[in-house]
Amino acid sequence: xxxxxxxxxxxxxxxxxxxxxxxxxxxxxxxxxxxxxxxxxxxxxxxxxxxxxxxxxxxxxxxxxxxxxxxxxxxxxxxxxxxxxxxxxxxxxxxxxxxxxxxxxxxxxxxxxxxxxxxxxxxxx
Numbered sequence: 001x002x003x004x005x006x007x008x009x010x011x012x013x014x015x016x017x018x019x020x021x022x023x024x025x026x027x028x029x030x031x032x033x034x035x036x037x038x039x040x041x042x043x044x045x046x047x048x049x050x051x052x053x054x055x056x057x058x059x060x061x062x063x064x065x066x067x068x069x070x071x072x073x074x075x076x077x078x079x080x081x082x083x084x085x086x087x088x089x090x091x092x093x094x095x096x097x098x099x100x101x102x103x104x105x106x107x108x109x110x111x112x113x114x115x116x117x118x119x120x121x122x123x124x125x
Contacts, residue, residue, distance in 0.1 A: 001025045001114040005093045008119030011083055015123075019078040021093030021116055032096045032106040033069055033076040037089035037121075046107045047091070048078060053103030061087075083123045090118040 007019040023030065032051030038044040048057045048067035055067050066079045076093055094112035098105075105111050 001027055001030060001095045001097075003093050003095060003114055003116035005091065005116040005119045008091060008121045010122045010124065013083060013085055013123055013125050015083050016079070016081045017083065017121060019080065019091055019093075019119060019121075021076040021078075023074040023076070023095060027074045027095075029097045030095045031099050032111075033067075034094045034096070034106055034112060035067060035076075035078045035091060036094060036109055037087075037091045038118075039086075039089040042089075044092070044109055046109070049103075049106040050076065051096075051103060051106055056103060056107060058107075080121070083121075085123045085125045088121060088123050090120050092116055092118045 002024045004022045034049035035047040036044050037047050050067045050069045064082045069076045093116040095114040096112045
C-alpha cells in the first residue's frame, strides 16, 4: 500500500485546512486508516483513525478535527478547523492491515504497517 498525503500549508490561528491521503496498491487489505503528527523535538502522536468500529479522535483535537474516508476512492481526509499554534507539526497518514477486536488498538502507531511521506502544517499566532 502506498500513501500520498497532501494539503498542508501555512494558516493563521483559528483557520482551517483539509489534509488528503490517497492510497494505492493493495488497499483491499487495509483495515483502518489513521492520521498522526510529529512536532519538532516531540514524539509522533495519534490524531485520528477511521475503521470498522467507526472514528476516534485524540482529545487534543476532538471537536476541531474530523477524519473521514471514502473506500471507493481510496481516500482519507482530515478536516482541521479552529487551528492552534500547537497544532503545528508534520502530519502523516497511515494504513493498518492488522485486524483487532477493539477500535482503540488503532490509536497506536505500532498498529500501522504503511506510512505516507508527511505534510507540514504551520499555524501562525
